[in-house]
Amino acid sequence: MTDRPHVLLSCAISLDGYLDDASDRRLVLSNADDWDRVDEVRAGADAIMVGATTIRRDNPRLEVRSADRRAARVEAGRPDTPLKVTVTATGDLDPAAAFFATGEQLVYAPAGVTAPGTVVPTGDRVDLAVDLAMVLADLAARGVARLMVEGGTSMHTAFLTAGLADELHLVVAPFFVGDSKAPRFVHDGRFPWDGTHRATLVEVRRIGNVVLQRYLLSRSEVDRHWLRAAVELSELCPPTDSAFDVGAIVVDEHGDELARGYSRELDDTGHAEENALAKLDPADPRLAGATIYSSLEPCGRRRSRPRTCTELILAAGITRVVFALREPPTFVDGEGAELLAAADVEVTEVPELADAVRDVNRRLL
Numbered sequence: 001m002t003d004r005p006h007v008l009l010s011c012a013i014s015l016d017g018y019l020d021d022a023s024d025r026r027l028v029l030s031n032a033d034d035w036d037r038v039d040e041v042r043a044g045a046d047a048i049m050v051g052a053t054t055i056r057r058d059n060p061r062l063e064v065r066s067a068d069r070r071a072a073r074v075e076a077g078r079p080d081t082p083l084k085v086t087v088t089a090t091g092d093l094d095p096a097a098a099f100f101a102t103g104e105q106l107v108y109a110p111a112g113v114t115a116p117g118t119v120v121p122t123g124d125r126v127d128l129a130v131d132l133a134m135v136l137a138d139l140a141a142r143g144v145a146r147l148m149v150e151g152g153t154s155m156h157t158a159f160l161t162a163g164l165a166d167e168l169h170l171v172v173a174p175f176f177v178g179d180s181k182a183p184r185f186v187h188d189g190r191f192p193w194d195g196t197h198r199a200t201l202v203e204v205r206r207i208g209n210v211v212l213q214r215y216l217l218s219r220s221e222v223d224r225h226w227l228r229a230a231v232e233l234s235e236l237c238p239p240t241d242s243a244f245d246v247g248a249i250v251v252d253e254h255g256d257e258l259a260r261g262y263s264r265e266l267d268d269t270g271h272a273e274e275n276a277l278a279k280l281d282p283a284d285p286r287l288a289g290a291t292i293y294s295s296l297e298p299c300g301r302r303r304s305r306p307r308t309c310t311e312l313i314l315a316a317g318i319t320r321v322v323f324a325l326r327e328p329p330t331f332v333d334g335e336g337a338e339l340l341a342a343a344d345v346e347v348t349e350v351p352e353l354a355d356a357v358r359d360v361n362r363r364l365l
């Protein structure tokens with residue numbers, strides 16, 4: 001189904017946003033507990049990628065270090081450590097680099113460029129930079145479902161500006177580099193996550209004296225995150241045999257939650273979307289451009305009340321609806337999705353979470 005792997009960018013920066021200092025020595029930004037966390041993330045990846053300059057400058061091994069994690073991978077039928085991947089336009093890589101010492105490696109380079117290791121030529125022009133979308137498609141074809149990108153500046157910039165990143169793990173170290181000759185986290189560029197379209201912060205974790213910030217970047221990841229939360233919310237519904245258990249969350253265009261609700265939360269018959277919207281002022285300007293995440297398709301017909309959730313959503317001015325499961329014809333014929341789409345609301349179904357919704361409503365299906 002996916003045409004590219006899930007792409008996770010991982011890096012550590014100083015308080016002033018540098019990846020390194022300008023000296024020849026490798027700058028230590030993190031601590032042992034955080035390296036162990038990175039090791040765990042690596043163990044969950046199918047491939048790890050860095051730019052050629054990082055190989056030349058830092059000479060990283062890019063391996064899973066923990067013996068337990070390696071063993072667990074082997075037990076699951078995977079290689080003990082992920083495939084290592086790099087891109088180069090020059091081919092200027094030392095075959096004695098730690099990158100080539102163990103495991104499997106792939107080097108993406110323009111056609112005609114020679115480099116050590118297994119070289120995958122991309123395109124037919126030596127003067128063209130490697131197209132990262134092509135690299136991702138090729139990795140997907142090789143069975144890579146999760147790619148971890150560990151820098152440096154040009155790799156992060158390229159994935160972010162191309163909108164080809166799903167998740168960002170950013171560690172902030174408690175000191176300044178203070179030298180504009182040092183490499184920053186990213187170069188200048190046009191990033192899809194600007195002041196208007198923001199990333200979704202899903203975790204802040206203190207790890208000793210550094211802090212991990214975890215962001216979701218792609219729309220599909222953000223949708224799954226909120227929809228999972230809506231399904232979890234639906235587990236709070238007071239039990240009944242005459243209606244489904246549903247959770248709904250309203251999120252504004254900046255990714256901030258406005259309200260949440262679940263079935264029968266406020267009275268005996270209220271629907272999740274209705275209960276979430278009841279907590280908001282209908283004149284709230286943040287509703288324009290907002291998304292409602294509902295575990296079940298909003299109702300288009302309804303026996304218990306005069307207004308359907310579809311009508312309430314349209315009246316609120318919400319422009320996007322995301323749900324996991326079409327309303328099963330147990331009580332009424334739904335058609336909420338069709339009515340919403342006909343009214344120019346963007347409707348997204350995430351069938352991948354449908355089973356979780358069926359699970360919650362098992363007694364009715």
Ligand SMILES: NC(=O)c1ccc[n+]([C@@H]2O[C@H](COP(=O)([O-])OP(=O)(O)OC[C@H]3O[C@@H](n4cnc5c(N)ncnc54)[C@H](OP(=O)(O)O)[C@@H]3O)[C@@H](O)[C@H]2O)c1
Pocket residue numbers: 010011012013018019020029050051052053054055057058087088089090091092128129130131132150151152153154155156158183
């Ligand atoms: N703090 C951290 O978490 C962290 C992690 C990693 C790296 N770093 C730091 O980041 C710095 C390196 O950053 P950087 O931006 O200079 O280098 P980089 O991103 O590691 O590598 C850039 C190189 O990758 C190749 N490349 C990138 N995109 C390409 C494309 N589309 N087509 C073909 N080749 C492509 C080119 O190699 P060729 O020159 O061979 O053509 C390019 O010069 C180092 O100081 C390193 O210590 C820090």
Ligand SMILES: [Zn+2]
Pocket residue numbers: 271272273274298299302308309310
């Ligand atoms: Zn409803």
